[in-house]
Amino acid sequence: MPHSSTPAQYILILIDMVENQGHNRDQLLRGTTLADTGISGIGARVEAAEFNRLVTNALVLSGDPSLGLQLGMRLNLSAHALLGQAFMTCKNMKEVMGLFIKYYHLLAPALNLEFDIQPDRSTLTTRVRSEDLPIEFSYELIYAGILNTLRGLLNLDKIELRIELPYSAPGHVGKYFDLFGDDIQFDCAQGRVSFDSAMLEIPLPDSNPALRSLYEEECARLLADLEEKDSISEQSLRLLRKLEGQYPKMPQIASMLNLSSRTYRRRLERESLSYQRLLDQVRAEHATRHLQHTELPLSTIAYMVGFNDASNFRRAYARWTGSTPSEVRN
Template structure:
């Protein structure tokens, strides 16, 4: 058994798919078939464009390795990072943009980094006497993808910072823990600062004077709303393992069909017995996952849609409204009607069975 299968930091499905989606778009622009990048990973091309999907570091790193073999440009990390704007960071970008100061935005970015799909662990080191240091640490020692990970991270961070406080932003220095590539001159052209290779750590040194800079889009109300949405997207409790995440994703996409264990096993190219054994080894079971996904989706529909209770039940695989009500009470301890959002003015809530 390899190390990847033993380390929960590498197999927990907690990473958003932003980077993988970006790589797929680059491949498709070049006429490259990226479907094969997902072979054997319990993941599909379509799933990486789904904002609700989370993958493990093991899955993401395998896709990156395959992408780097297929994409012709050696500086693909710089190219992908350069394409990013504040808008590409979604809710996290909005939360940072509406913060009071650049320093506040940096704190938000570090706290909610998982929302952005970062494949490296980030921390702000304040021990340097003349600079703040954004330190990026890989989760696994893999020299084949380290340059890509650093290029994408530091280039996209640069574009984000310039989007927040203007094109004059530049680091004091960039230090990278790998040898200089043949295209090292492109680093200096992009970052407009000294770049050192073969260093002990991957870090970007920033002038502390930037931290007090007021952001032009500061809005306390929008900032609170965006932060609340970021909090809602953060992992809650221990992240699911790959097999549990794969089953959850397949169930969610087919809830109205009420798929059974055999149906999901077939989609994963497993026998029902093997799938059941793998779920038990992951500390879960098919029925528990199915009920959890149905409960989550039912609550979403009850809060955010005008479907009748019977229609909500049908959407999560129940043909009989009474059966759905009983199941919902078992899952949540409350009746479906109790989960309804307050009706909007002039709208009569749908409660029919």
């Protein structure tokens, strides 16, 4: 995946939020290098570990479990920097979603997205990979941010979305309904946000094809800069996570990365890794998510991660993680 870092604008908004609640900046920045280095410069980015530490501090200081919703609702088009400006120059929402799917890693490197358009509804499937933050915070931030961005683009206060979340309803569930409306489901297999496909054809008032092209060129350059920092294992993990349920053979992944099998294997060996180890890591991630956040039968989960037999899956999962599926589910 692209180098894991977060736009500095998001950090500055979070700091402002927590300070406005009366909390001390030094306590908020404790355990990070931000107190010494600061955040400055257009296009500045902050390492994911720093962002995660900052969020953890903010959750403790504020004592507010709905902090993700609040932060997401502060993420407007300006907060998304260059990509937000590109959104505004699009012809309609269909073009916006096309740009978003191509360049969302500029905003959230730890995120995997898939967008499916059907005649009646369009669905954005989201997978969050950060294990250092509460899953509720991550999805609240993403979905509230999507809602607020749509409001800004369409100049509408009310936008009808269907929200599916891969965890149980939290104690502050009322705030979800206040923000998103009544069409919310919890304990789902995956996170999804969907809407009427007619929304894709809504024209945007500031459409400018020439300016959009310039913005997209710059987005492509920024994304390439981030991806240059990737190791071959990180690039492989990104592909495997996006291909959930398919789990291709090593030569296929090598081909996707424009490498021969021999070169691909050699570059992994330089990192003291093997393709099988990466594959097992991703299958363990996928299985763990289903075990923790769904009630799917073990045989179904086993099949979803490439096993025809539940007993073989149990042994493999214990080897991957050091825990049995029943221990993780309980």
